Every structure is written in C-alpha cells, then in structure tokens.
Amino acid sequence: MAYVDDVLEVVRKKDADEPEFVQTVTEILDSLRPLIEKDEEKYRSHALLERLVEPEKIIGFRIPWEDDEGKIHVNRGWKIQYSSAIGPYKGGIRFSPEVTLGTLKFLAFEQTFKNSLTGLPIGGGKGGSDFDPQGKSDRELMRFCQSFMTGLYHYIGANMDCPAGDLGCGGTEIGYMFGQYKRLINTYESGVLSGKPVASGGIVGRDTATGYGAVYFMEKLLADKGCKIEGMKFALSGFGNVAWGVAKKLVELGGKVVALSGPDGYVHIPDGMTADQVDYMLEMRASRRNKVKDFADKYGVYFAANEKPWGRVKADAYVPCATQNDISMKEAMRITSEGTCKFLIEVANMPTTPDGIEVLKKAGITVAPYKAVNAGGVAVSAMEMSQNAEKGVWTLEKVDKKLRDIMTNIYDSIVAAAEKYGKSGDLIAGANLAAAEKVLKAMEEQGVC
Numbered sequence: 490m491a492y493v494d495d496v497l498e499v500v501r502k503k504d505a506d507e508p509e510f511v512q513t514v515t516e517i518l519d520s521l522r523p524l525i526e527k528d529e530e531k532y533r534s535h536a537l538l539e540r541l542v543e544p545e546k547i548i549g550f551r552i553p554w555e556d557d558e559g560k561i562h563v564n565r566g567w568k569i570q571y572s573s574a575i576g577p578y579k580g581g582i583r584f585s586p587e588v589t590l591g592t593l594k595f596l597a598f599e600q601t602f603k604n605s606l607t608g609l610p611i612g613g614g615k616g617g618s619d620f621d622p623q624g625k626s627d628r629e630l631m632r633f634c635q636s637f638m639t640g641l642y643h644y645i646g647a648n649m650d651c652p653a654g655d656l657g658c659g660g661t662e663i664g665y666m667f668g669q670y671k672r673l674i675n676t677y678e679s680g681v682l683s684g685k686p687v688a689s690g691g692i693v694g695r696d697t698a699t700g701y702g703a704v705y706f707m708e709k710l711l712a713d714k715g716c717k718i719e720g721m722k723f724a725l726s727g728f729g730n731v732a733w734g735v736a737k738k739l740v741e742l743g744g745k746v747v748a749l750s751g752p753d754g755y756v757h758i759p760d761g762m763t764a765d766q767v768d769y770m771l772e773m774r775a776s777r778r779n780k781v782k783d784f785a786d787k788y789g790v791y792f793a794a795n796e797k798p799w800g801r802v803k804a805d806a807y808v809p810c811a812t813q814n815d816i817s818m819k820e821a822m823r824i825t826s827e828g829t830c831k832f833l834i835e836v837a838n839m840p841t842t843p844d845g846i847e848v849l850k851k852a853g854i855t856v857a858p859y860k861a862v863n864a865g866g867v868a869v870s871a872m873e874m875s876q877n878a879e880k881g882v883w884t885l886e887k888v889d890k891k892l893r894d895i896m897t898n899i900y901d902s903i904v905a906a907a908e909k910y911g912k913s914g915d916l917i918a919g920a921n922l923a924a925a926e927k928v929l930k931a932m933e934e935q936g937v938c
C-alpha cells in the first residue's frame with residue numbers, strides 16, 4: 490500500500506473522535522501524493538508523515554473566572570504547539586463554545602501549512618477555550634482573559650510560542666492577556682503575543698491584514714483570469730473582523746459587496762455596501778450581540794432568517810469569511826444551479842467540505858484555498874514579531890507593501906507548485922504542495938525530533 494494510505498489508515502483509527510482533524514489530514518495528505526511519490530522510501534524511512542500528523546505538544550488547563558454577580562465559572566483552555574520545524578509556534582486563540590481539542594488540532598495542523606506559505610520563519614500552533622464571549626461585560630471578559638493567561642503563560646514566549654487572536658478573540662482580549670502576562674513575568678516582552686492594540690506594541694494594519702491580504706490575493710487571481718474587482722459582485726458570510734477587512738478593501742476598489750451573514754441569517758444589499766455600511770460592521774461586532782439582522786433593521790435591506798446566502802444571492806464570487814464547513818455539498822449544489830458564481834474565495838478556515846469542493850470544481854468554479862487566501866493575517870503578525878524584536882515601530886506603508894508582496898508571492902508559489910507536480914490550475918493542491926515542501930525539508934534537516 491502507498492505510504493500516504495498507510496499513514497491515513499492510522500490517523501483514521503487513532504483520531505476517529507476528531508472528525509475535523511481527520512478531514513483536514515486526509516485532504517492534505519491526499520494532495521501531497523505527487524511530492525511523496527517522488528521519493529517514497531525517504532519519506533517512509535524518516536517517518537516524516539507519521540511525525541507530521543502528530544502535534545509536538547498539547548497543553549490543557551482549567552480557567553476559573555468570576556462573573557459580575559460573583560458566580561464562579563470554569564472553562565477549559567488548550568494550547569496546541571503543532572510544529573516548530575520552521576519557526577516558533579504561531580497561530581491564533583479562539584474563544585467559542587464550539588471549541589474542542591479536536592477543532593484546535595485541526596486548526597493548528599492547517600496553520601503549520603499556512604504559515605509556511607507566507608515564506609516567513611513561523612511554525613504552527615493554535616489555542617483557545619470553550620468560553621463564549623457573547624453577552625459578557627467588559628469586566629467579565631477581562632477577568633476571563635487574565636485567568637486564561639495565568640493558565641497559559643508558562644508555555645509561551647517570543648521565541649517559543651507567539652499566539653494572536655482568532656474567532657471571538659480580538660485586540661481587546663489580546664490587550665488584557667498581554668497585561669496579565671507582563672504582571673506574571675515582570676518583564677515587558679511584547680513579542681509574546683501579536684495582534685496587540687497599537688499603543689501596547691501592536692503593529693499598524695494588523696486589524697485589516699487578513700481581509701486586505703485576501704483581497705490582494707483575489708486581485709492577482711482575478712487578473713490571471715482576465716477579470717477585475719471593480720464592478721464585480723461579492724457575497725460574504727460573517728460580519729466579524731475578517732469579513733470587515735474584506736468588505737472595506739473590496740468597496741474601496743469598486744467591488745459590490747451584496748451579502749453579509751451571521752448565525753441568525755443573511756442580509757441582501759443588491760446595489761452593494763457603502764463605506765458607511767462597512768464601518769457599521771465594527772459597531773455590530775462591538776455590541777457582541779452576534780446578529781446580522783441589526784444591519785437589516787438599520788438600513789432597511791432584506792433579511793433572510795436562518796439561511797445562508799450561498800446560491801440564494803446572485804454574485805460573481807462567493808467569499809465565506811465565517812467558520813469551517815459553511816458550504817457543504819447541499820450549498821455547493823445550490824450555488825452551481827443558481828449559476829452566476831465563478832469564484833469561491835475561501836477566507837475562513839476550511840469553509841467548504843471536500844464533497845462541496847468537488848461539486849464546485851466540476852462546475853468550473855475556481856476555488857481559492859483558505860490557507861493561501863487568509864495568510865495575510867498571520868504574515869502581518871510575523872511583522873509584529875519583527876517590530877517587537879527590533880524595538881521599533883513600522884509604518885502602515887511598509888506593512889501594506891510587504892503584505893501585498895507576500896500575497897502576490899503566495900499566489901505565484903502555489904501556481905508554480907501545482908505546475909511542478911502535474912496539477913496545473915489546481916490552487917488547492919498547489920497550496921498544500923508548496924507549503925509541505927518547506928516543512929518536510931526542515932523536518933528532514935533537523936533529524937528525528
């Protein structure tokens with residue numbers, strides 16, 4: 490049996506209780522076949538894939554915190570230090586009641602590849618808690634973040650593991666965590682966290698980095714396909730930080746953002762969002778109500794309760810910016826029968842199920858993979874690490890230029906990797922191959938560790 494199949498069989502058995510992890514490992518290893526088959530004996534004898542599918546470390550801890558009424562709550566926290574092959578562990582912290590160890594493991598595995606694609610020296614990690622930030626007061630959030638950091642601080646450091654934000658964890662939460670870290674270690678070590686507020690050592694442009702980076706990637710892809718953003722219609726899911734950055738840049742470049750969504754449904758804005766409406770997304774997020782209906786109430790646009798925009802809203806490109814497995818086979822079939830969508834630009838992590846992707850690809854829709862498209866966030870985080878290490882302050886121009894260069898290079902490198910391994914035009918395979926080449930090479934160079 491092929492080496493990839495042997496390893497997949499073991500993962501399916503060992504990690505059967507972590508379906509998202511099994512899903513992503515299967516998808517990635519499958520697409521690495523052309524790389525592995527070039528020298529299967531070498532990869533097998535070094536047990537490179539067995540090591541790749543096992544995180545270096547998993548840390549778990551208890552997070553007790555007190556609410557405004559004096560009631561004590563206990564949440565669970567985890568830190569996955571997945572791979573340090575090409576740099577210190579790097580990745581976001583997710584706060585959501587849906588977080589499980591399995592979710593974080595899948596995200597950390599993915600992060601390892603995404604970080605490799607940036608071309609910067611950052612390894613892969615992820616952290617989080619099953620804490621629900623929705624409806625919490627600012628003080629409750631602060632007490633929770635302080636307790637989370639108390640459980641975590643032993644295991645992180647500027648050259649060891651540098652977490653950032655992710656779903657449910659933005660600049661405010663990172664600021665509280667940084668304050669607590671400083672108290673605990675009695676040193677101003679700002680490089681320990683990225684995505685910090687700017688006055689606390691954060692880098693300018695980190696808040697828009699994931700969204701802007703995704704749009705820079707799109708510009709390059711669309712140009713390759715003879716299209717341009719101006720005048721095109723984009724339907725987004727989500728309305729959080731990432732969707733906001735995407736919408737802001739698209740509107741600036743003359744694109745029409747015709748849909749947004751939330752856990753309660755979607756809104757349809759047939760003429761496209763205005764810049765003011767994009768700004769309102771920040772207020773919606775700050776309210777922590779997590780309801781996109783607020784947008785419909787304010788601007789008098791159509792709201793569809795408990796539905797997703799996929800295949801229901803006419804758009805040239807669908808841009809999922811929310812959470813994993815948002816587009817399954819059912820939505821993919823609705824998209825293809827609706828017929829206007831030509832591009833699926835994945836911005837959220839793993840927003841499309843593998844069978845959904847198959848349906849879209851068969852219908853001739855170009856799928857741009859999230860691990861390339863959303864790498865701008867972590868790339869600017871790595872710039873923040875450099876800024877903190879040199880005890881300097883970077884300008885927005887410098888950050889934006891570097892971000893645009895990185896996104897362009899990512900596009901070129903995945904197109905080239907797809908071609909090199911006989912997968913021309915397959916951006917998903919290209920991204921996995923380009924990312925894995927570097928990680929596997931570094932693992933081989935560092936011996937059995």
Ligand code: GLU
Pocket residue numbers: 579580581582603651652653654655656683684863864866867868870
């Ligand atoms: N959570 C973001 C991601 O998934 C950012 C991670 C970081 O900046 O370290 O890439």
